[in-house]
């Protein structure tokens with residue numbers, strides 16, 4: 523491990539194995555993670571057990587999807603020399619801590635997690651009335667606390683889970699800490715939510731089928747841009763438009779240089795440029811971003827075992843750290859694995 527690692531604050535975050543990642547995943551999380559590697563001691567986890575909280579009936583793709591996520595992480599520049607990249611299910615300590623947390627967590631705490639009710643109402647195609655689904659924020663708390671993480675980079679939607687994690691840490695410390703807290707109370711590091719529209723103008727999301735994938739080859743990126751929706755006020759080429767009301771304009775704001783942005787702003791508002799030209803510039807910006815990632819990705823696509831081995835080695839390092847925490851946890855609960863003589867006996 524790099525010198526000074528022990529003095530850096532520790533970060534843990536996780537991503538569900540949804541398969542290939544899209545630009546929304548990059549802007550909403552991955553890009554931010556890449557930028558944290560030097561400053562923090564980072565643990566990044568493919569949370570494959572979390573995938574089962576909603577998709578338990580068919581697990582045939584979990585491993586493949588996890589590997590795809592690993593490809594994209596490595597392609598985006600997460601560096602196994604700088605951070606620990608691993609699979610959740612390879613570190614059984616997460617499950618052990620989750621079990622212990624389940625003993626001390628009042629049901630009401632889980633039932634009032636905002637995502638719980640919302641998803642149970644919205645997702646109709648599968649039965650989410652399971653124990654695992656109710657408990658999944660607790661599994662997330664275990665993911666975080668088994669590393670005694672100080673900071674958790676997440677989007678807005680996950681802040682309530684980190685808040686719950688702090689409540690669990692506090693409750694555990696109150697029961698078992700004997701004046702010396704076992705767990706820190708981790709903070710959310712809110713990822714600034716850039717508004718990233720998909721090709722149909724709605725938020726980019728796998729479930730909407732409007733994504734641009736990090737692994738999309740240049741012609742696919744250009745084709746997707748061509749059919750992307752624009753400012754509805756620009757019906758004809760001669761109509762002026764407004765990049766602030768246009769999904770393509772939003773892409774420019776995130777991915778294009780200031781010069782290009784200036785040309786878009788001026789050209790769109792004066793009808794000096796057409797949408798086709800404007801979109802080709804947006805495609806240029808995306809291709810410039812994605813090219814180096816796709817270069818790095820090739821190596822892993824050609825030899826998936828390389829990526830597997832990197833995450834497998836990361837999982838060993840994660841187990842080491844998680845194992846240290848579990849020793850503290852068991853000791854605090856008077857359940858260490860060491861022999862202790864029954865009271866009143868000297869042996």
Ligand code: TRP
Pocket residue numbers: 534535536537538569572661662665666674675676680
């Ligand atoms: N629940 C998170 C999500 O759906 C993923 C996740 C699991 C996570 N464990 C975590 C995020 C720990 C941060 C820290 O996006």
Ligand code: SF4
Pocket residue numbers: 752753756763764765768769770771786789790791795796797798800801
């Ligand atoms: Fe959108 Fe560009 Fe067309 Fe303006 S010129 S409406 S920003 S695509």
